[in-house]
Amino acid sequence: MEKTVEKTLVIQRYNPEQDQRPSQQRYQVPFDNSTSVLDALLYIQQSLDPSLAFRWSCRMAICGSCSVMVNGIPKLGCKTFLREYSGDLLLEPLAHFATEKDLVSDMTLFLQHLQAVKPYLIRQEQSAATTPATKPQPHKQTPKQLAKYRKFSSCINCGLCYAACPQFGLNPEFLGPAALTLAQRYNLDNRDQGKAERMPQLNGKNGVWGCTFVGFCSDVCPKHLDPAAAVNQGKVASATDFVIGLFKP
Amino acid sequence: MNQPKRSDEPIWWALFSAGGVCFAVVIPGLLLTIALLYPLGVLPENALNYQQVQQWLLQDWWGLAGLALAGAAICLPLFHAMHRIHHGLHDLKLSSGLLGKILCYSSASLFSALALYFWWQGLG
Amino acid sequence: MSEQHSPRRPYLAPLTASWWLKHRYYRFYMLREATVLPLLFFCGCLIAGFYSLQQGEQSWLNWLSFMAQPWVMALNALTFAASLFHAKTFFELFPRVMPLLPAPLMIAGQWLGTIAVAALLLLLLGGVL
Numbered sequence: 001m002e003k004t005v006e007k008t009l010v011i012q013r014y015n016p017e018q019d020q021r022p023s024q025q026r027y028q029v030p031f032d033n034s035t036s037v038l039d040a041l042l043y044i045q046q047s048l049d050p051s052l053a054f055r056w057s058c059r060m061a062i063c064g065s066c067s068v069m070v071n072g073i074p075k076l077g078c079k080t081f082l083r084e085y086s087g088d089l090l091l092e093p094l095a096h097f098a099t100e101k102d103l104v105s106d107m108t109l110f111l112q113h114l115q116a117v118k119p120y121l122i123r124q125e126q127s128a129a130t131t132p133a134t135k136p137q138p139h140k141q142t143p144k145q146l147a148k149y150r151k152f153s154s155c156i157n158c159g160l161c162y163a164a165c166p167q168f169g170l171n172p173e174f175l176g177p178a179a180l181t182l183a184q185r186y187n188l189d190n191r192d193q194g195k196a197e198r199m200p201q202l203n204g205k206n207g208v209w210g211c212t213f214v215g216f217c218s219d220v221c222p223k224h225l226d227p228a229a230a231v232n233q234g235k236v237a238s239a240t241d242f243v244i245g246l247f248k249p
Numbered sequence: 250m251n252q253p254k255r256s257d258e259p260i261w262w263a264l265f266s267a268g269g270v271c272f273a274v275v276i277p278g279l280l281l282t283i284a285l286l287y288p289l290g291v292l293p294e295n296a297l298n299y300q301q302v303q304q305w306l307l308q309d310w311w312g313l314a315g316l317a318l319a320g321a322a323i324c325l326p327l328f329h330a331m332h333r334i335h336h337g338l339h340d341l342k343l344s345s346g347l348l349g350k351i352l353c354y355s356s357a358s359l360f361s362a363l364a365l366y367f368w369w370q371g372l373g
Numbered sequence: 374m375s376e377q378h379s380p381r382r383p384y385l386a387p388l389t390a391s392w393w394l395k396h397r398y399y400r401f402y403m404l405r406e407a408t409v410l411p412l413l414f415f416c417g418c419l420i421a422g423f424y425s426l427q428q429g430e431q432s433w434l435n436w437l438s439f440m441a442q443p444w445v446m447a448l449n450a451l452t453f454a455a456s457l458f459h460a461k462t463f464f465e466l467f468p469r470v471m472p473l474l475p476a477p478l479m480i481a482g483q484w485l486g487t488i489a490v491a492a493l494l495l496l497l498l499g500g501v502l
Binding site: 269270272273274275276277278279280281282283284285286287288289292293296297299302303306307315318319322323326327329330331333334336337340341342343360363364367368370371373 | 389390393403406407408409410412413415416418419420423424426427430433434437440441445446449450452453456457459460463464483486487490491492493494495498499500
Binding site: 200203204205209242243245 | 252253255256258259260262263336339340342
């Protein structure tokens, strides 16, 4: 048997029913090469302190629930391993969001911003209900057309990019990296016809123009989909839309 | 749903981008030659003599080289710089209002106009 | 509304003006943005240069000796470093904003532009052209 090695996790605690402000609590957690931050949190909850609150679900970096700040950097708990850190780990809830309890953040703003850009395929054509004579046709897409937006399509809505974005921290009205990336993803999709509905959101000061290309969002994105590039490509699209707008009544 | 007001940022962003290209492509060579190597005496003594520079910037080609230099090394970089300062003030929580924006872009406009005025006077 | 009885009391940590000091990445961003401060100084020098050029030869000579003052040269050396740092960051951002060609090609092309301008000025002022 391997000797048990322990690591110290310093976790920000906040109980809205008792605490005025968050405080920190230390836990000793045994770990090996395969212990993730999420595993450590589950160990604490099951063996040391059942009152610790945090979100999690899939344990394989696809649900985007277990986002936390590890030593000040936004991370997915399931994709971050204790072995990567030489000293203690400081775990805090996502920056720039309000904390509900312990490591659980209030993601309402994030979801509202996602909703604002209509991140789904929009078709202008009549639906099958209005013209029952014509059967709905599948929307075809070539590999080349797929490649145009594919790199922006793997967002898991984990919110790490918002915790990395100082512009969202400074101005919570800023639509933020993930929402603007999704807007760009659908605007680039040849099956979509909703660009005209999305552009007004992008054109505002809280749309693409709230971004100053800090670029940290792309660094922390667990799916490497370069949100900073998507947002700034959105600036080109918005600037083009601006020029077109000058010539339209 | 209420639609947000269209931002005028595309204008400032376009000027910022053009100025950024000038800052990256034109300014390093200019600094290297006239601000570092010439004062150090590496370039010939008469490289920047009055008649020569007058002719390059204000006489040949109706002074278009001078206009291009003023545009690429003064006006556009000024808009680039003041755009970053405008957003930097917001980043530092010093200003996010209209006043800072007006001050930043009007000073860039004023000093650009000044540079172009001196060029125009020189043509004279 | 039931909200009145809700035990919810979300806590939002205030973002202080010194947020950018807390992480290496943010400090790098602020350094990038700060490259425009020495640039403003050099723009001021050039405006003065245009002024003195139309004022006459003596004024032009005064400007040249101003440009040769040690503190001015020191500031311009700083501006030179800032311009190269800006160029590096700007050239790397460009292919992400406008992905026209493979990124390394676009970055190399832009550096070629910077080198070409510097070479042209060197040849012109060196008396070769």
